[in-house]
Amino acid sequence: MESKRKYPSDLSDQEWEQLKAYPPAPKWRGRPRLHSTREILDAVFYVLKSGCQWRMLPREFPPWKTVFHYFRKWRLDGTWERLNRAMRERLRVRLGRDPQPSTGIFDSQSAKTTGVGGEQRGFDGGKKVRGRKRYLLVDTEGLVVEARVHSAKVPDQDGIRRLLEPARSRLGRLSYLWVDAGYRGRGKEWVEQALGLKVEVVNRSPKPTPEKMLRVWAREWFKEGHRMDLKKLPTRPGFEILSRCWVAERTFAWISHNRRMSKDYERLCATSEAFVYAAMSRIMVKRLACVWGFSSGLARGTVSGEASLVGMRGLPLCCRLRPLLGEAKEAKCMLRTRLCELLGIEHPVIQASIGPWSSAELVAAVSNAGGLGSVGTALWAAEHVGEQILRVRELTDRPFAVNHVVRPFNEEAFALTLEAKPKVVSFAMGDPGDLVERAHDASILFMQQVHTVGQARRASEKDVDAIIAQGFEAAGFGSTVSTMSLLPQVVDAVSPIPVVAAGGIANGRGLAEALVLGAQGVNVGTRFLASEEAGIDDEWKRRIVAAESEDTIKVEFADHVFPPPSREGGYGTLPRVLRTPFVEEWNSRREEAEREAERLSNEMITAVREGRGHELVPFTGQTAGMIHEILPAGEITRELVREAEEALRTATRLPR
Ligand SMILES: Cc1cc2nc3c(=O)[nH]c(=O)nc-3n(C[C@H](O)[C@H](O)[C@H](O)COP(=O)(O)O)c2cc1C
Numbered sequence: 001m002e003s004k005r006k007y008p009s010d011l012s013d014q015e016w017e018q019l020k021a022y023p024p025a026p027k028w029r030g031r032p033r034l035h036s037t038r039e040i041l042d043a044v045f046y047v048l049k050s051g052c053q054w055r056m057l058p059r060e061f062p063p064w065k066t067v068f069h070y071f072r073k074w075r076l077d078g079t080w081e082r083l084n085r086a087m088r089e090r091l092r093v094r095l096g097r098d099p100q101p102s103t104g105i106f107d108s109q110s111a112k113t114t115g116v117g118g119e120q121r122g123f124d125g126g127k128k129v130r131g132r133k134r135y136l137l138v139d140t141e142g143l144v145v146e147a148r149v150h151s152a153k154v155p156d157q158d159g160i161r162r163l164l165e166p167a168r169s170r171l172g173r174l175s176y177l178w179v180d181a182g183y184r185g186r187g188k189e190w191v192e193q194a195l196g197l198k199v200e201v202v203n204r205s206p207k208p209t210p211e212k213m214l215r216v217w218a219r220e221w222f223k224e225g226h227r228m229d230l231k232k233l234p235t236r237p238g239f240e241i242l243s244r245c246w247v248a249e250r251t252f253a254w255i256s257h258n259r260r261m262s263k264d265y266e267r268l269c270a271t272s273e274a275f276v277y278a279a280m281s282r283i284m285v286k287r288l289a290c291v292w293g294f295s296s297g298l299a300r301g302t303v304s305g306e307a308s309l310v311g312m313r314g315l316p317l318c319c320r321l322r323p324l325l326g327e328a329k330e331a332k333c334m335l336r337t338r339l340c341e342l343l344g345i346e347h348p349v350i351q352a353s354i355g356p357w358s359s360a361e362l363v364a365a366v367s368n369a370g371g372l373g374s375v376g377t378a379l380w381a382a383e384h385v386g387e388q389i390l391r392v393r394e395l396t397d398r399p400f401a402v403n404h405v406v407r408p409f410n411e412e413a414f415a416l417t418l419e420a421k422p423k424v425v426s427f428a429m430g431d432p433g434d435l436v437e438r439a440h441d442a443s444i445l446f447m448q449q450v451h452t453v454g455q456a457r458r459a460s461e462k463d464v465d466a467i468i469a470q471g472f473e474a475a476g477f478g479s480t481v482s483t484m485s486l487l488p489q490v491v492d493a494v495s496p497i498p499v500v501a502a503g504g505i506a507n508g509r510g511l512a513e514a515l516v517l518g519a520q521g522v523n524v525g526t527r528f529l530a531s532e533e534a535g536i537d538d539e540w541k542r543r544i545v546a547a548e549s550e551d552t553i554k555v556e557f558a559d560h561v562f563p564p565p566s567r568e569g570g571y572g573t574l575p576r577v578l579r580t581p582f583v584e585e586w587n588s589r590r591e592e593a594e595r596e597a598e599r600l601s602n603e604m605i606t607a608v609r610e611g612r613g614h615e616l617v618p619f620t621g622q623t624a625g626m627i628h629e630i631l632p633a634g635e636i637t638r639e640l641v642r643e644a645e646e647a648l649r650t651a652t653r654l655p656r
Contacts, residue, residue, distance in 0.1 A: 006060050009049040009282075010042045014289040018090075019281070021344025021399070022083050023074065025443055035062035043067040045282055048275060051259025075274040082397065084277035087284035088143045090346055093370065094288065099346075100172035101139035106179045107248035108135045108159055110152045111264040118267030122153030126182075132264045134252070134276065135163045142251040143284065146170070147276040149269040157187030164195060171195070178202055178244040202245050255279045335511075335641055335648075339466060339498045339520035342445065343423060344399045346370030347641045348521030349511065351528045351633065352502060353403030353426060354619070355476070356380055356608050359535030360388050362528060362633050364395030369634035370641075374401040374426060379563075379608055382412035389420045399423035401447065406430030407477075408566040418442040426468065429477050431455075431569025436462045449502065449523075451479030451573055453489045460494040467499050468523050474503030475525045475552075475621035477573040484517070491518035506623035508643020512651070515644070524640070526621040531633040540614040541630050543578055549625035552576050555617060557586045557593035561600040575619060582616040 011019075016038050023037045043061035047054065057064040074080050089099035110124040113131040123130045129152055137146040148163040160183050164171070177191060177199045188199045218228040255261050258279050266272045337348045349371035351362065355378035363373030375392060377385045385402070392400055401424035402417045404410070409430075417425060418438060425439045428449035439446040440463070448459040449468040456467050469490040471483025483503040491499045501514035502523035514522050528534060530544045554574045555561075562575070577583055586593040586600065593600060607613050631639075 007042070007046055007049075009045040011038060011045070011285070012289065015285045017341055018285050018288045019083065019087065021341070022086050023079060024077070035066055037070075040067055040070045044071050044278060048258045048260045048278055048282070051262065051265075071274070075270055080274045080277040080281070083281045084144060084284075087281050087288065088139070088145070089370075091143065091284050091288060092139070092141065093346055095141065097141075098173065099370065100174075101145060102173045103140055103176040104137050104145055104174055104178070105140070105244055105248045106135070106137050106160055106163075106177055106183065107245055107252070108133045108156055108182075109252045110134075111261075113264045116265055116267060120149075120151040120269050122151035124152035127152075132269065132272065133159060134255075134264075134272065135159050136248055136251060136276070137163060137167070138248050138251050140247060142247045142254070144251060144276060144280045145174075147273050149264070149272040149276075156182040157185055157190075160187040161190050161194075164191060168195065176200070180245045200244075202243055251280075254283055335515070335645055337498075337515070337520040339500065342465065342498060343372055345372050347637060348515070349637050349640050350374060350401070350500060350521060350523045351637075352523040352525035353378075353401075353428070354525060354529055354534065354536075355403070355405070356613065357529070357534065357536045357619075358388065359533060360391035360395060362531060362533035362535065363388075363392045363400050364398075365531075365533045365633035366528065366637050367392075367396045367398035367400045369637040370398075371637040372399060372401055372424065374403050375422070376403050377410060377413050377417070378403075378405045378407075379605065380410075380413065382410060382416045385410075385413040386416050386420070389417070389422065401426045403428065404435075406565045406567050406570050408563040414438075418444065424465075428468075428470075429573060430565050430567055430571055432459065432462055432464065433567065433569065436464055447500070450490065451486070451571055452481065453486070453493050455571060456490040456494050456499075460497050464497065466520070467494055467497055468502050469499055469519075470523070471501075471503035473576075473622040475529070475576055475619045477558075477571075477575045478503060479571070479573050484513075487514065487517045487519055503621060504623055506626050508640050508645070509647045510623075511640050511644035512647035515648070516651075522640075525619075526623045527627060527636055527640075528633055529620065530624075530627045530630050531636055532630060533633045537611070537614050540578075540618050543614075543618065544620055544624045544627055545629065547578060547620070547624035549622040551579055552620050552622055552624055553579055553583065553587070555583055555587070557590045557600075560590075560593045560597035561586075561604050563601070563605075575617065576621055578618040578620045578624070580616055580618065 023041070026033045039062050043057055044067060046061065047057065054064045054068045057067060061067060092099050110127045110129040110133050111131050112129055113121045121131060124133065131152050132149050133152045133154060135148045135150070136144055138144055146163055146167045150159060150162060154162065160179070175197060177197050179188065179199060179201055181201055181203055184201050188201060191197050191199050221228055255276060260275060261279060264272055266275070335348060339348050340346065347370045351366035351371060351373045353374040353376040355376040358376030363375050366373040373392070375388050389402065400422055402422045403426045404414055404417065406429045414435070421442060421444060424445045424447055426447040426449065427435060432446065432448050436446045445465040447466040447468060448464040449470055450456045450459055451470055456469065459467055467490060469483070469487050470478055471486050472478055472480055473483060483501055487499065487501050498520035499518065500521045500523045501517070501519040502525070505511060505514060505522045505524050506527035511522050526544065529536060530541050534541070554576055556574065558574045564570070604616055607616050
């Protein structure tokens with residue numbers, strides 16, 4: 001239900017849902033916050049929209065000093081910039097575009113400063129304005145990629161460099177830039193040479209000869225016997241729309257709809273920049289909230305017998321989308337579930353932990369593509385786990401999970417994980433016990449993997465945030481029930497806890513199926529194992545691509561060679577691997593394997609730690625049969641979503 005809104009600038013519940021994952025979470029130690037992040041944001045947006053001074057903030061909001069403290073803190077730690085980036089990328093994905101633009105438009109706007117004073121104020125001789133210039137790099141939708149504010153006296157040719165040089169590492173796919181004639185010369189040259197971008201200068205159409213002059217000529221020609229119809233003389237156009245550059249002008253107009261931006265009222269240029277990002281985030285969050293996409297309604301199994309998809313407000317999804325986006329844009333709508341809101345991700349796709357074979361590059365690639373990457377910890381020392389988490393943080397600022405298992409449980413690595421504060425801890429192969437509470441105390445979400453309905457019920461009593469229901473088809477440790485049978489039962493048993501499907505999912509059709517069965521997302525292992533970033537031996541990847549589903553088998557003697565559960569409540573599961581002589585031999589000699597347990601266990605663990613684990617136990621699921629190429633993990637993530645949308649759309653075309 002929508003909370004009571006005080007001012008039109010306040011966030012609605014739907015808008016808050018869209019951005020609540022992005023502002024920094026309150027510290028879990030220390031005095032609890034008196035004012036929620038949402039109240040602070042509402043107050044900032046009020047200042048922005050109404051243009052009032054901080055000290056004039058109405059009393060319904062938290063005290064102005066508190067609001068200003070957070071506004072400043074988020075300016076300094078880059079939260080506003082990150083918020084703008086996150087919203088922009090999500091909106092672009094929703095519009096069916098790549099999250100990173102390949103083409104941009106650069107422009108500037110001179111804004112008058114006021115008596116407030118402060119740094120960087122100057123005179124723009126061209127526009128005859130004393131103040132500052134706002135430089136914007138926008139994408140072709142007009143969404144701000146980078147903003148910089150400087151003295152108005154800085155010529156445009158230098159302004160472009162001041163914005164693009166520090167942003168160099170964030171430009172990603174950008175390869176083409178449109179600018180107006182003011183950037184011709186050293187500005188354009190610098191961009192082309194230093195950044196290697198192709199720059200196109202958009203010129204105004206040549207000015208027609210002034211009307212007065214034409215009349216003089218017309219009179220002269222008349223004297224020479226030529227007749228001229230004066231009404232047909234071309235008149236001088238007033239305002240001219242510059243192709244492409246109008247997109248940036250429109251963005252300036254959007255921003256200027258906020259009274260705080262009608263002039264530059266700030267002492268610091270950085271504050272003006274923060275307000276630009278805040279203004280754009282506010283616009284984008286409004287658009288994102290307009291269409292919710294797939295919500296819990298769908299995931300809770302409200303696909304009706306008529307195969308129409310039902311969304312958040314109980315309206316058929318297509319009915320809600322059509323008036324807003326039109327048929328064409330409906331086709332580009334993205335899948336979003338309650339799990340996405342919970343984890344702060346774009347797509348309901350989790351890269352499942354691949355234990356000791358985990359690589360930071362794989363985790364970051366999936367998180368950067370809008371899914372959730374998972375750092376594996378099994379068999380690794382706490383020190384190595386810490387290094388992996390640090391490396392992931394270097395490669396992405398998006399949410400990711402850290403996985404822990406009970407065979408064996410590494411207390412030191414778990415404690416270190418809690419300190420590192422990833423968004424999520426996932427746990428597998430045994431009852432979570434007190435680990436849920438410990439994670440929650442550290443403000444970390446807890447996701448529990450289960451293999452039976454009973455395990456799911458017990459986990460739900462522990463207050464876990466999400467449950468992974470893993471079927472028999474999966475790589476690694478699993479039980480005897482298939483995902484298709486297990487998943488809907490777990491969904492019903494633990495409602496309303498979101499359930500994630502694992503096992504047997506390697507493409508978009510699998511994701512679509514899981515959503516229809518009531519899951520909120522998928523946990524995908526084998527498909528990501530055969531990705532470019534997975535840190536496993538190439539031979540193993542090639543074997544996955546060549547394998548049929550029946551080439552994977554269960555390791556029947558696992559209990560004798562894998563580390564036993566080192567906490568109470570281990571689940572009785574066996575791992576699935578690709579056939580190897582080692583597994584085939586000892587599967588047929590299980591009693592001897594029990595006698596040789598110590599030797600075999602040492603042999604296996606040493607092989608894994610030395611990077612030869614795949615020679616003995618190459619963990620792989622039955623989906624190997626549907627994996628035909630090794631792809632970048634980001635592409636796998638996006639393709640899963642694209643294909644699922646397609647599959648769901650096809651399903652809804654069923655005749656009534
Ligand atoms: C190489 C490999 C290692 C794995 N290690 C772990 C692990 O350490 N912890 C865990 O919870 N699951 C582990 N799994 C299981 C996956 O996390 C995931 O649940 C499973 O692969 C999903 O099934 P799928 O392979 O059919 O996609 C592993 C899977 C693979 C392929």
